[in-house]
Amino acid sequence: MPTVSSEELAAAAGVNSAKLRKDFSYLGSYGTRGVGYDVEYLVYQISRELGLTQDWPVVIVGIGNLGAALAGYGGFASRGFRVAGLIDADRAMTGKQVAGLTVRHTDELEPLIKESGVSIGVIATPAGAAQAVCNRLVEAGVTSILNFAPTVLNVPEGVDVRKVDLSIELQILAFHEQRKAGEEAELREAEAAAAGQGGKPAADAVARPAARKKRTGQGPDGDVPAVMPA
Amino acid sequence: MPTVSSEELAAAAGVNSAKLRKDFSYLGSYGTRGVGYDVEYLVYQISRELGLTQDWPVVIVGIGNLGAALAGYGGFASRGFRVAGLIDADRAMTGKQVAGLTVRHTDELEPLIKESGVSIGVIATPAGAAQAVCNRLVEAGVTSILNFAPTVLNVPEGVDVRKVDLSIELQILAFHEQRKAGEEAELREAEAAAAGQGGKPAADAVARPAARKKRTGQGPDGDVPAVMPA
DNA sequence: ATGCCTTTGTGAACGCGTGCACAAAGATGG
DNA sequence: CCATCTTTGTGCACGCGTTCACAAAGGCAT
Ligand SMILES: NC(=O)c1ccc[n+]([C@@H]2O[C@H](COP(=O)([O-])OP(=O)(O)OC[C@H]3O[C@@H](n4cnc5c(N)ncnc54)[C@H](O)[C@@H]3O)[C@@H](O)[C@H]2O)c1
Ligand SMILES: NC(=O)c1ccc[n+]([C@@H]2O[C@H](COP(=O)([O-])OP(=O)(O)OC[C@H]3O[C@@H](n4cnc5c(N)ncnc54)[C@H](O)[C@@H]3O)[C@@H](O)[C@H]2O)c1
Numbered sequence: 001m002p003t004v005s006s007e008e009l010a011a012a013a014g015v016n017s018a019k020l021r022k023d024f025s026y027l028g029s030y031g032t033r034g035v036g037y038d039v040e041y042l043v044y045q046i047s048r049e050l051g052l053t054q055d056w057p058v059v060i061v062g063i064g065n066l067g068a069a070l071a072g073y074g075g076f077a078s079r080g081f082r083v084a085g086l087i088d089a090d091r092a093m094t095g096k097q098v099a100g101l102t103v104r105h106t107d108e109l110e111p112l113i114k115e116s117g118v119s120i121g122v123i124a125t126p127a128g129a130a131q132a133v134c135n136r137l138v139e140a141g142v143t144s145i146l147n148f149a150p151t152v153l154n155v156p157e158g159v160d161v162r163k164v165d166l167s168i169e170l171q172i173l174a175f176h177e178q179r180k181a182g183e184e185a186e187l188r189e190a191e192a193a194a195a196g197q198g199g200k201p202a203a204d205a206v207a208r209p210a211a212r213k214k215r216t217g218q219g220p221d222g223d224v225p226a227v228m229p230a
Numbered sequence: 231m232p233t234v235s236s237e238e239l240a241a242a243a244g245v246n247s248a249k250l251r252k253d254f255s256y257l258g259s260y261g262t263r264g265v266g267y268d269v270e271y272l273v274y275q276i277s278r279e280l281g282l283t284q285d286w287p288v289v290i291v292g293i294g295n296l297g298a299a300l301a302g303y304g305g306f307a308s309r310g311f312r313v314a315g316l317i318d319a320d321r322a323m324t325g326k327q328v329a330g331l332t333v334r335h336t337d338e339l340e341p342l343i344k345e346s347g348v349s350i351g352v353i354a355t356p357a358g359a360a361q362a363v364c365n366r367l368v369e370a371g372v373t374s375i376l377n378f379a380p381t382v383l384n385v386p387e388g389v390d391v392r393k394v395d396l397s398i399e400l401q402i403l404a405f406h407e408q409r410k411a412g413e414e415a416e417l418r419e420a421e422a423a424a425a426g427q428g429g430k431p432a433a434d435a436v437a438r439p440a441a442r443k444k445r446t447g448q449g450p451d452g453d454v455p456a457v458m459p460a
Numbered sequence: 461a462t463g464c465c466t467t468t469g470t471g472a473a474c475g476c477g478t479g480c481a482c483a484a485a486g487a488t489g490g
Numbered sequence: 491c492c493a494t495c496t497t498t499g500t501g502c503a504c505g506c507g508t509t510c511a512c513a514a515a516g517g518c519a520t
Pocket of ligand 1: 125
């Protein structure tokens, strides 16, 4: 397939074709009217604009369960990311081989970053250590951080942080799951209500559709509230 | 602190206070004018609306490096998620203990889901197996999936999928990283150009600021294009 | 060379989320 | 019981991203 139309690409990606064309136009990618986009050239343009044509050395800090899994993940190398080093504070870990790389002690963090020209750091330490590690990374010259610890990191301007919080991912799923269940329950309730009922909560349910199952007063069940705080 | 104002909360979260109040109003959470929100009641309301007051059994499929790390992750339990079972296709894994749980063979997937009432599944298998695993999960009654494999999953309507793609997270960081570097380089170029130059690419750079370093024609360097496809 | 047909690139309109600003509510003190 | 002061809840306007729709461009057949 030497060429594709915006229509085909849009269908494959599940987006609107106009949006796709406009997005392409931002990076100056010229297609050919009446034909479409040259696949090879397009891929090259997007790769380059996304920074995929260059090699990005990254450092992983905190080689526990997660850090070790990340170190051995093949999906990074194929996208141009190279693990330049593994760092852990635990002396017992130092010198160990993980995914073919030697784990180095935290003391070596700064020289490693400077020697390898690392600008992207991955934090996989416990939450308590994350901010301190972050500070050292930034101080040493790292300007992009991928954070797996469940903490909000404070960084100076110019430094980008992306946080991957798996609990939140699950929470979002659970939220929609509950919503699905709630809607079904509501349908059943509505049917039951139609059959014969005399209360007044129906008016409330209509007036405020987003607030399902609003407790009147303070929850009748006296269970402890806070599951929320991390 | 028995009560908080929307202003305080907004400052802490780094958002606009009006937005925060409006969001709260959607879930019918009543504050008290002139005082603020009762912390305990608010936490309870949000927890309940988010589905955090109930226990969610989850099943993890694919107990490799990543799956094992997830199985042992304490952050799930504290948010109300309980690992109901670990599933792997590898017979050599079956029966092994991982994070205090016994790994079960794929054959036991359906009974496990039905017995435990699992509605959330986590896929940590290789990309090639993900769609097949997904199909089986959905067939068995799972309606929410957290997918770590780098594949787009096709699911019937009513099933939610969230994808965690670590490579893309890194790519986003790399993109901004490149942009930062590009801006610096452009400043230097502009200075150099001001000093004394005779080309014409400057006009292009002004006309289309989003398209930095646009190659005229097809890149002079004959390097292979495609780093992009997964 | 000419006309037709396909597909791009983009101006204009639409819709939605965000932020502003203020009236209403309620607590608190006199 | 009334006045004052704080803070909520929300109508309204603004801005941005998305989508529509179409003129211009270019290939291709005749
Ligand atoms: N395991 C998961 O699936 C998972 C999922 C989501 C989030 N997380 C988060 O990722 C982080 C790591 O999880 P884990 O399961 O790998 O934990 P872990 O305890 O297995 O590993 C943490 C590692 O960090 C090292 N460490 C501690 N302090 C350090 C410091 N100051 N500098 C360098 N290294 C240090 C420890 O020696 C240990 O090897 C945690 O914050 C956790 O909440 C983990
Ligand atoms: N390791 C990481 O840090 C990381 C990061 C991002 C994404 N991922 C993705 O997560 C997935 C797992 O990564 P990993 O490093 O743990 O790989 P892995 O090879 O260590 O583990 C994969 C596991 O899945 C099992 N498996 C294979 N087919 C199966 C099937 N049909 N049913 C059930 N189990 C099956 C295998 O037996 C193996 O135990 C991959 O798709 C990978 O691309 C991994």
